[in-house]
Structures are given as C-alpha cells and as structure tokens.
Amino acid sequence: MEEVSHEPLLYTNQPQKAAKAFSYIFMLIFGLFALGAIVIGIYWLFLEGDLWIASCFSIPVGLLMGFIAWVAYDQNIREKEIKYEFVLNENGIDETRHYQKKNKVKENHIAFSDMDKILIGNYVNRIINTNGIDFFKFGVLVIVMYKDKYFFQRIFKANELTEWLIRMTDKNVPVYYTPYDLKQAFIDRVHYDVDFSKIDGIPWEEVEKLPPVEHEMPGNPFKEWQDENIELMKKNVKQKKTSKVDRYVTLAIFIYALFTGAVIMPQLPLEDGTFAMSDLLLLTVLLVNVLIPLVFVYWRSHTKWYMPFIYFIVASAGNCLALLFVILFTNIPLLFGSALFTNGMLLVFLWYPALIIMKLAKVVFLFIDKHNLL
Structure with a gap:
C-alpha cells in the first residue's frame, strides 16, 4: 500500500x-x-x-x-517568555520551546511509532451572553499518549479535527473517543498530576455520534470527567487557602479595631450610654467591618460558621486595647461598654446575617449557573 x-x-x-x-x-x-x-x-x-x-x-x-x-x-503585546511551536508532519510531532530570558531552545520529537494511542474527548467552553442565557461552544481535546507522557491539542474546527484524524489513522495510531467533558481535567493538569490513562474510550471507528465540534448549544450534555484523587487534593487546597485567608481577615479586623478605638470612637457622639448612630459610625466602623470578611472570605466554600464570633472577640479586644491607651493620655469617658455593645450589634445584625445571606446567595447562584437559567 x-x-x-x-x-x-x-x-x-x-x-x-x-x-x-x-x-x-x-x-x-x-x-x-x-x-x-x-x-x-x-x-x-x-x-x-x-x-x-x-x-x-x-x-x-x-x-x-x-x-x-x-x-x-x-x-x-508583551513578548512571551516562552515561544512555543509544534508541527505535525510525516514523522510525528516536533515541539520547540524557545526560552527568551535564558536564550535556550528545547526540542522534543514524538514519533508515530512511540504513540500508544490517541484519546479524543470533548472540550466545552461556556460563552457569557450579556443579552440572555449563556451558551456552550464545543470543541475537542486531543490527547496523544506516548512513553507514559501526554501531548495535548485543543481543536475547535471540524475540518482541523478531520486533518488530525487522517494523519493518525494513516500512521496506524489507535484513536479512541470519550464522551466526557475534559476541559477541567486539562486545566487541573497544570497544578496536579492528572492520570488521563484512567479514562475509558471507544474505538473511533465504533463511535455512533461524533463530537459536535463548532456547534453551539444552550446546555452542555457532556458530563465532566473528574479524577477522584485530584478532587480530594483540590478540596484540601481550598480548605487550607480559606483557613489562611481567615487568619488574614481576623488580623485585619484586629488592626482596624485598634485604629477605630484610637481614632474614631473617641470622636463619636454618645446617646444613652452608647454610641449614637451617625455617618461616621456607619461608614468607618459598621460598613468597613462587615465589608472586610464579606469581600475576602464569606464567599469561599469552607468558611467556618463560628468566624463571626472570632471577629467579635478580636474587634472588641482591639477596640478596648486602643481605648485604654487613649484614656491614659487624654481625658475622655470610659467607652469600653460602648465598644462592646457596637461589636455585639455587628455580630448580631451584620457579621452573622451577612455570612448566612452570602451562603444562601451562593447556593442560588450555583444552581442558576449549573442549569443556565439566566
């Protein structure tokens, strides 16, 4: 032949x-x-x-x-740190990476004879539509498996996929198809060692319904493939990040409490033994204190339910410590009770309700986003 x-x-x-x-x-x-x-x-x-x-x-x-x-x-516009190119030719795939800063060139040749198999899966992009519901644009992810390594290529044109298939089949490389959506797994591979060999595939010649490359649909019919080990690792990473941010937010609330106790609270007018409601109290004490956790941590998946109580403790400690220092050098009334009362109001009416509202809003948003309802 x-x-x-x-x-x-x-x-x-x-x-x-x-x-x-x-x-x-x-x-x-x-x-x-x-x-x-x-x-x-x-x-x-x-x-x-x-x-x-x-x-x-x-x-x-x-x-x-x-x-x-x-x-x-x-x-x-900026010159890429790594100039990358590859060519699919009669000998296989030739990759070239030019490291600009080091002025080094690294080449890699993948011969057709070294290719164990080709796995083709769906690669689905969600397109944000500001004028209506979002839609999904379909492509494929081509995974070349060779010598316990992977080569990836995303394809979004049907004729381009045809060109790849012609070359692979002519060289007798076995091609398989999986109906899974592999986009997230492709993204995860940057940070995790994703084992794509776990994915089962159907021989390409036995595929009854080809992937809808270039098509656009209001929904994604393909299930996302997940490596269970990677998902567990990602969950642990998220928990650690949330704990780290929790510590930073708690520290920020304490430092800001020192500032408000030393600078803001001595200026606030009193009414019935506590701080009277004023623009200064509303903007500098209440609003800022609720925005700190709301912006940085409440939206995260693993926020602890008891954190508002921690905020109350550290804010009260910071306020009282700063007020004690001010009282030693100035003639102001004792404001410890007013500070504790204000932080109690923060806990009951702002910190905890904001946490609950954010969690409920996130559940609703994720449901709407998953089912593409808006």
Whole structure:
C-alpha cells in the first residue's frame, strides 16, 4: 500500500498581527482612562469640600482600568517568555520551546511509532451572553499518549479535527473517543498530576455520534470527567487557602479595631450610654467591618460558621486595647461598654446575617449557573 503524504500542520503561541493591533488600541484607551481617573482622583483629594468622596471611587476605578490595560498588554503585546511551536508532519510531532530570558531552545520529537494511542474527548467552553442565557461552544481535546507522557491539542474546527484524524489513522495510531467533558481535567493538569490513562474510550471507528465540534448549544450534555484523587487534593487546597485567608481577615479586623478605638470612637457622639448612630459610625466602623470578611472570605466554600464570633472577640479586644491607651493620655469617658455593645450589634445584625445571606446567595447562584437559567 502506497504511503500517503500530507502537508505539515504548524502551530505557534505567538499572537496574530490583527490581535496585536486590537490589543494596542484596547490598551491605549483603557490606559488613558485609567491615568485620567487616578490623576483626577488625587487632585480631588486636595480640594476642600466633599470631593474626597468622589476620589474614593475615581482612584479604584482608575486602578481597575489600569489592570485591564495591563492584561491586554500581557496577553497579546508583551513578548512571551516562552515561544512555543509544534508541527505535525510525516514523522510525528516536533515541539520547540524557545526560552527568551535564558536564550535556550528545547526540542522534543514524538514519533508515530512511540504513540500508544490517541484519546479524543470533548472540550466545552461556556460563552457569557450579556443579552440572555449563556451558551456552550464545543470543541475537542486531543490527547496523544506516548512513553507514559501526554501531548495535548485543543481543536475547535471540524475540518482541523478531520486533518488530525487522517494523519493518525494513516500512521496506524489507535484513536479512541470519550464522551466526557475534559476541559477541567486539562486545566487541573497544570497544578496536579492528572492520570488521563484512567479514562475509558471507544474505538473511533465504533463511535455512533461524533463530537459536535463548532456547534453551539444552550446546555452542555457532556458530563465532566473528574479524577477522584485530584478532587480530594483540590478540596484540601481550598480548605487550607480559606483557613489562611481567615487568619488574614481576623488580623485585619484586629488592626482596624485598634485604629477605630484610637481614632474614631473617641470622636463619636454618645446617646444613652452608647454610641449614637451617625455617618461616621456607619461608614468607618459598621460598613468597613462587615465589608472586610464579606469581600475576602464569606464567599469561599469552607468558611467556618463560628468566624463571626472570632471577629467579635478580636474587634472588641482591639477596640478596648486602643481605648485604654487613649484614656491614659487624654481625658475622655470610659467607652469600653460602648465598644462592646457596637461589636455585639455587628455580630448580631451584620457579621452573622451577612455570612448566612452570602451562603444562601451562593447556593442560588450555583444552581442558576449549573442549569443556565439566566
């Protein structure tokens, strides 16, 4: 049988010229807006009146837009630290990695004779639709298994998949298909040793329904494949991260309690033996204290139910310690009871309700997201 030759298929991680040009424009627009927002915000800080309030919004917005501009630069304009390309030719797959900083080139050749098998699974991207419900765009993940190693290629064009299949079958490499969605496993492989050989596959010639490459659907019919060992490791990592953030948040609340006890509370008006409700109390004590855990930890999966009580203890300790120091050097009334009462109100009406509301909101959001209801 005469051997059929095919044109090489070349791939690279270098951005196209059109993508670079668009990124330059995108970065320039967001960069100029970011610079303007930050400069105006700083200018407003030095003016009299209430313009400092506007600067509190202008500067963060400027920083956010600056970050977006940096992402555009980093993704499509800045020279990649590693220039990567590979070619699928008549001899197999030839990979080249050029390490820019070290000026080193690493090459890897995967011969067809070294390939144990090819596993093709679904690779499903969820596309956010701001005008309606999200939809899913389908591709495939090609996994070349050779010498106990893996080579991966994501394909989103049906004709491109056909080109790969022609070359693999011509070289008598066994090709298998799995109906699982392999996207998350592909992402996990960066941090974990995912064993893709555990995935069962159907010989490609026996597949009755081919993967819907290039198709778009309102739902994802493919079940996500999960390596149980990896899922357990990911859970442990999340628990450790949550515990670490819990410690940082607790420390932040304690430090802020020292500040409010030393600077804010001595200025607060009193009413019936406790702090009277005022804008200063609302904004600097109540709002900031509830936002710290709400922003950084309440949304995490493994937040402990008792953390609001810990916040109450450390906030009260920080307030009382700072007030004790102030009392030693100034003539102010004893405010320990007022501080404890305020922190008690924080616990009962803000810290704990915010935790419950956040957990319920997360359950609802995950349900809506899973079933693509919005």
